[in-house]
Amino acid sequence: MRFPLLSLLVLAWPLAEIAGFVVVGRAVGLWATLGLVIGTAVIGSLLIRGQGISLLRKLSSEGREGRMPARGVIDxxxxxxxxxxxxxxxxxxxxxxxxxxxxxxxxxxxxxxxRRIVIVNPQGPASNYRRDDGPFTRDPNGPVVDLDADDFKRDPDSSSPWSQNRRIDQ
Structure with missing residues (x-):
């Protein structure tokens, strides 16, 4: 059901942009419309440059301090x-x-x-974290179960086609 909605969005987006150009062009004229498009592109490139560098610095500092990236990084x-x-x-x-x-x-x-963001700790076992309007804290009721190697063992399935001892008769 999502694919028809996505394809509709992909088709409707350029049509909406063209309609926007027509409406704005009629209201302010050709040169003002081109000026607006070029002006927002310049503002966007400056914003990408400034905020992109700021984002990389923030990610780097959060990683060096061993903290989970949170609200500031998403912002x-x-x-x-x-x-x-x-x-x-x-x-x-x-x-x-x-x-x-x-x-x-x-x-x-x-x-x-x-609320839906789950952060996995890269230094240790997988943990579920939640946000309480502050740093991320471990959620003991999360769906992740942390097991040691001794806590869980599974014998190989001899009927599996990936088993080393399985003989394939043809």
């Missing part, structure tokens, strides 16, 4: 996405990109998506 990533959307020609992408620059919209997106 910077949304600003980089806003820059990409502003860089793309079109007024629908510009509206979405400008909306992502508004802190209220980013907070709303974080409140909707932040």
């Amino acid at each position: 910077e990533a949304m600003k980089v996405i806003a820059g990409f959307l502003l860089f793309l020609p079109g007024f629908v992408t510009d509206i979405i990109g400008l909306a992502l620059l508004v802190p209220f919209i980013r907070n709303l997106i974080w409140s909707l998506v932040g």
Whole structure:
């Protein structure tokens, strides 16, 4: 069911952008429309450059300190996405990109998506973490079960085609 919706979006997006060009072009004229498109592309490229470097620095510092990337990193990533959307020609992408620059919209997106983010600790066994308006803390009720090698053993299945002792008769 998702594929028809995705294909509809892929077809409708350029049509919406073309309609946006026509509407804005009629309202402000050709040169002002081109100026707006070029201006938002320049703003978007500056935003990508500045926020992208800031995002990389934040990721690097979080990694050096051994902390899980949290809200600040996601906030910077949304600003980089806003820059990409502003860089793309079109007024629908510009509206979405400008909306992502508004802190209220980013907070709303974080409140909707932040609960679903699961971070796996790369230094140790997999753990489930949750956000409590602060650093990520381990969620003891999460779906991840941490077992040692002695806690779980499985004998090889002799009927498996991947078994070394299985003979294939043809």
